[in-house]
Amino acid sequence: MAPCTRAQHKHTRADDDEEEKTCRLCLGGEEDGPLVQPCACRGTATWAHSHCLDHWRRTSPRQDAAYRCGQCMDEYRDALSLELLSARLQAERTRLLMAQCLFTTAPQVPPTLDTLARELMAQGKYGEAEPLFREALKVRRGTLGNRHPNTLKSMNNLATLLYAKKDLAAAEPLLYEALYVHLETLGNRHPTTLTSITNLGSLLKAKGNLVAAEQLLRRALKVKRETLSDRHPSTLTSIHSLGRLLKASGRLRAAEPLLREVLKVRRETLGSRHPHTLASVNHLGSLLKDKGDLVAAEPLLREALEVRRKTLGSRHPATLVSINSLRSFLEAKGKLQAAESLYREAQARRTLRGRQPSTLRCAMKTRARTVPR
Ligand SMILES: [Zn+2]
Numbered sequence: 001m002a003p004c005t006r007a008q009h010k011h012t013r014a015d016d017d018e019e020e021k022t023c024r025l026c027l028g029g030e031e032d033g034p035l036v037q038p039c040a041c042r043g044t045a046t047w048a049h050s051h052c053l054d055h056w057r058r059t060s061p062r063q064d065a066a067y068r069c070g071q072c073m074d075e076y077r078d079a080l081s082l083e084l085l086s087a088r089l090q091a092e093r094t095r096l097l098m099a100q101c102l103f104t105t106a107p108q109v110p111p112t113l114d115t116l117a118r119e120l121m122a123q124g125k126y127g128e129a130e131p132l133f134r135e136a137l138k139v140r141r142g143t144l145g146n147r148h149p150n151t152l153k154s155m156n157n158l159a160t161l162l163y164a165k166k167d168l169a170a171a172e173p174l175l176y177e178a179l180y181v182h183l184e185t186l187g188n189r190h191p192t193t194l195t196s197i198t199n200l201g202s203l204l205k206a207k208g209n210l211v212a213a214e215q216l217l218r219r220a221l222k223v224k225r226e227t228l229s230d231r232h233p234s235t236l237t238s239i240h241s242l243g244r245l246l247k248a249s250g251r252l253r254a255a256e257p258l259l260r261e262v263l264k265v266r267r268e269t270l271g272s273r274h275p276h277t278l279a280s281v282n283h284l285g286s287l288l289k290d291k292g293d294l295v296a297a298e299p300l301l302r303e304a305l306e307v308r309r310k311t312l313g314s315r316h317p318a319t320l321v322s323i324n325s326l327r328s329f330l331e332a333k334g335k336l337q338a339a340e341s342l343y344r345e346a347q348a349r350r351t352l353r354g355r356q357p358s359t360l361r362c363a364m365k366t367r368a369r370t371v372p373r
């Protein structure tokens with residue numbers, strides 16, 4: 001039994017409020033226990049009992065059931081994800097060790113190593129993720145060589161983590177190494193090379209080298225427009241990154257058409273409730289606020305926050321970004337009391353979550369999850 005079906009995703013906003021709440025797994029109601037919204041699935045798949053979902057995650061034959069919804073691909077990002085992936089990694093390590101003792105095969109990386117490391121990273125547990133990424137890279141360098149695609153993926157994973165830890169000096173040589181090998185082996189127009197170029201561009205931007213970063217991002221975007229089309233998700237990611245870079249360097253006029261282009265295509269292709277669309281809505285709203293166009297900025301910032309609260313919940317980092325964007329807008333508008341209440345909410349969430357990821361980390365995290373992109 002799957003957690004929900006594709007048909008169940010079709011719904012209107014009114015459904016969320018009017019439908020009687022039932023568990024999508026056992027079809028029982030609140031009398032059987034508290035119902036939670038575990039992911040972005042909506043309609044009749046909105047609700048589940050915690051105990052039903054836990055049971056599903058512990059027993060499902062699906063490889064990914066432990067840490068994400070199989071329909072909307074939303075990750076649960078909780079302690080149970082780490083518990084189940086850690087147990088799986090332990091079992092894989094034992095299996096590999098037994099096989100090596102019996103057959104003396106070459107060392108291998110357990111398949112769950114990367115998944116668990118990425119999950120730890122996504123939950124802000126950088127210290128626990130780093131040795132796992134380092135182990136994977138070391139084993140792959142030793143067994144596959146320095147130019148194998150999986151070795152390069154490991155380099156990128158580790159670089160992404162170091163980048164998130166703000167250890168840019170340690171991340172930089174890994175990104176350069178990966179880019180050189182991609183250029184030599186795949187050429188300068190291959191999608192994976194373009195991802196490598198974009199990642200290095202993001203790093204240079206974080207280091208404050210905006211001129212070099214812009215050259216790299218423009219280079220990658222030009223080739224993506226030529227080879228993938230203007231509406232391809234990867235092209236949109238590049239346009240979005242370039243728009244943010246121009247915004248960061250104060251060139252708001254040049255950034256605006258780029259952010260508008262991405263938002264338009266994402267609304268058309270992903271819908272208005274998709275996390276990527278909402279990131280675009282929020283960025284365009286912030287840009288218009290910075291330009292002083294408060295009338296145009298307000299509906300966008302309010303839309304981003306409202307839909308993120310509904311689809312991701314009030315504790316999600318992206319919702320927190322929206323809370324802060326709207327707060328800063330209200331301050332600019334002189335509505336200090338409303339801004340103050342959002343400020344207090346953001347502070348409370350920060351205390352609840354402990355360590356807050358930066359927006360840069362989110363940008364790299366998305367990229368790392370689907371190398372190449
Ligand atoms: Zn249930």
Ligand SMILES: [Zn+2]
Nearest residue numbers: 039041069072
């Ligand atoms: Zn779902």
